[in-house]
Amino acid sequence: QQQVKQSPQSLIVQKGGISIINCAYENTAFDYFPWYQQFPGKGPALLIAIRPDVSEKKEGRFTISFNKSAKQFSLHIMDSQPGDSATYFCAASIGGYNKLIFGAGTRLAVHP
Amino acid sequence: GAVVSQHPSRVICKSGTSVKIECRSLDFQATTMFWYRQFPKQSLMLMATSNEGSKATYEQGVEKDKFLINHASLTLSTLTVTSAHPEDSSFYICSASRDSGNGYTFGSGTRLTVV
Numbered sequence: 732q733q734q735v736k737q738s739p740q741s742l743i744v745q746k747g748g749i750s751i752i753n754c755a756y757e758n759t760a761f762d763y764f765p766w767y768q769q770f771p772g773k774g775p776a777l778l779i780a781i782r783p784d785v786s787e788k789k790e791g792r793f794t795i796s797f798n799k800s801a802k803q804f805s806l807h808i809m810d811s812q813p814g815d816s817a818t819y820f821c822a823a824s825i826g827g828y829n830k831l832i833f834g835a836g837t838r839l840a841v842h843p
Numbered sequence: 844g845a846v847v848s849q850h851p852s853r854v855i856c857k858s859g860t861s862v863k864i865e866c867r868s869l870d871f872q873a874t875t876m877f878w879y880r881q882f883p884k885q886s887l888m889l890m891a892t893s894n895e896g897s898k899a900t901y902e903q904g905v906e907k908d909k910f911l912i913n914h915a916s917l918t919l920s921t922l923t924v925t926s927a928h929p930e931d932s933s934f935y936i937c938s939a940s941r942d943s944g945n946g947y948t949f950g951s952g953t954r955l956t957v958v
Contacts, residue, residue, distance in 0.1 A: 765946060774849070774936050774949040775887070820886060824947075828940040830877060831947055833887045 734758055735823050737834030744841050750808040752837045754821035757802065763827035766795065766806045767820045769836075775820060778806070782827075811841045845871050847939050849950025856927055856957055864922045864953045866937030872917035873939030877947070878910070881934040893920050927957040 736755045744750045756764075762783055767775035781788045781795040781804065788795045794807040808815055821834040846869040856862050866876060875894050879887040891907075893899040893914035901907045909931075911923040920939075924931055938949040 763946070767949075772934075772952070772954065774938075774952045776949070777946060780946055827946050828875060828943070830889055830892050831938070832889070836886045838884075 734832045735821060735834040737821050737837060739837060740835065741838045742840070744811045744839065746811065746813060746841055746843050748811050748841075750811045750815065750839055750841070751805060752819055752821070752839075753803065753805045754823075754834050755801075755803045756823050758823070758825075759802070760825050761823040761832075763824045764795070764797065764804050765822050765831075766793070767822065767833075769818045769820065778819075780827075808839075811839075813841045813843050815839060816841050845939075845948040847873075847937065847948045847950045849937050849953055851953060852951060853954045854956070856955070858928055858957055859926055861923055861925045862927055862955060864924075864935055864937070864955075866920045866922070866939070866950050868918045868939045868948070871939075871941060871948075873920075873941065874917070875940050876914055876920035877938045877940070878912060878920075878922050879936045879938070881936060881952075883934075887936060890922075924955065927955070929957045931955065932957045 765780035766778045769775040779790045779793045783799050792809045797804045819837045822831045824831045848867045850865050878890045881887045890905045891899045891901045893912050895917045899912040914920040936952045938947045940947045
């Protein structure tokens with residue numbers, strides 16, 4: 732049973748545009764929702780994370796929107812740049828230190 | 844910031860041999876370490892969770908006798924792929940967390956190729 736569903740599988744955005752990736756979770760016990768960026772051959776790197784007590788968190792060009800009632804959260808990348816081209820993963824865990832469950836990933840390509 | 848060092852970054856081994864991958868937390872004590880496996884263009888699949896001084900907890904479908912995990916200290920966990928076969932070729936990634944709930948730090952991954 733897939734606990735974290737991520738869409739779209741791939742995304743093409745023009746430079747300067749907004750990239751939006753969505754995730755939905757099933758387990759209501761999840762209370763830590765991070766987003767990771769991964770380049771080929773590298774480990775994932777944390778971009779931004781949110782807990783259910785807030786509906787939005789912004790760090791630079793990256794924003795997480797969180798909808799607890801719908802059990803959904805999304806990543807918005809503003810002013811997308813070619814250097815943002817990578818695979819993005821949403822994830823969820825209980826407590827922020829227990830096992831982390833990943834979404835399927837989104838391959839983002841930002842065209843100049 | 845928290846740093847996790849994973850070695851080796853790449854390893855090629857012959858079929859039937861064993862390979863050990865190390866994961867070290869350099870500047871913090873990792874209460875829990877996790878091992879993931881990632882096939883090309885796929886997501887990270889959790890293999891096992893290990894806590895210092897206790898036996899690892901393996902996910903369903905992961906052979907514990909094939910993927911030996913040792914977490915002897917709060918800064919070191921090792922994954923040994925025993926009697927490796929070509930189908931074990933994959934990208935293995937470790938991560939570490941603390942009980943404080945401040946999230947996870949990932950290693951840079953190990954590309955294992957079994958020939």
